[in-house]
Amino acid sequence: MTQDELVALINKKDEQAFDYLYDMYAQSLFGVIENIIKNKAQSEDVLQEVMVKIWRNLPQYDPEKGRFFTWIVNIARNSAIDKYRSKAYKKERQNLDANNFVHSIETHASLNNQVNSIGIEKFIKKLKPACIKIIDLLFFKGFTHKEASENLKIPLGTLKTRNRACIHELRNLLQVK
Incomplete structure (x- = not known):
């Protein structure tokens, strides 16, 4: 099934479309979410919320503005960041044993293998x-x-300008394939 076919089925609220959506994208979205949250159970919860958001908000998707995959990855990333910044999540993390953060310390040093779960x-x-x-x-x-x-240690405006340039460069690399 192509992305266009999937989007059309979701727009029709075809029940099988949700299964296709999950099968096609859950693993990639989970990788993005878990990379931010660093907690498997909570990442699974956020993934479920993301799938429902995609299902409900599909009419907001505009193919003229970008690819479907980019749109759903942004939903997953933003949902994970929202969860990570929430007061309840911060409070829960304060109560965890330090041993739960060993993997976090190891993976925060640089880009890790989970980045590869979305293929970039x-x-x-x-x-x-x-x-x-x-x-x-x-x-x-x-x-x-x-x-x-x-x-x-760079000015905010400089960071934003560099970020735009980096994203532009990454887009160019992704289009060359």
Whole structure:
């Protein structure tokens, strides 16, 4: 089934379309979510919420503005960041044992293997080191622009400009394939 066929079925609220949607994209979306949240159970919950959001909000998808996959990855990423920044999640994390964060410390050092779960690791590695760092902070670690600018010790406007240039460069790499 193609993406266009899937989108058409979802728009018709065909019940099988939800199963196709889940089968086709759940693994990739879960990789994006878990990379931010670092908690399997909570990532699974967010994934379910994301699937329902996609199902309900499909009329907002505009193929003229981008690919379907990009649209759903953004929904997953934004939902994971919202969960990560929520008061309830922060409070829950404060109560966890330090042993639960060993994997987090190991993976926060650089881009990790989970990036490859959505298939773009090889493209990101082709970018300049500054772009890799910016994309890692903003998209894979869930930093805000302000947090990333402070982390990199560059002005906020400079970070935003560099981010746009890096995303443009990444888009060009993805289109070449």
